[in-house]
Amino acid sequence: MSLRYRCPNCKTNKTRFNLLEQVVHPVKKDPQSGDIIQEYQSEQLEPFHLAYTGPSLRVQCAACGLIEAEKTFAAYGELN
Secondary structure (H helix, E strand, O other), X not given: OOOOOOOOXXXXXXXXEEEEEOOOOXXXXXXXXXXEEEEOOHHXXXXXXXXXXOOOEEEEEOOOOOEEEHHHHHHHHHXX
């Protein structure tokens, strides 16, 4: 479905946007060195490792640089 966007910050941009696809890589890191100890698959997380539940797509205004969830730009785009 096509959504109309408008930037809630600069309020004038309705045409120029960057779509940012977020790719999640669950990892366990060593607290002293910062090295990655283990990489997980999303369905094989340990009990104290919560799965990412944020948006898979974010939008950046190509005029002012604001980055927000897609629903923010879409909701503002529906306003007249």
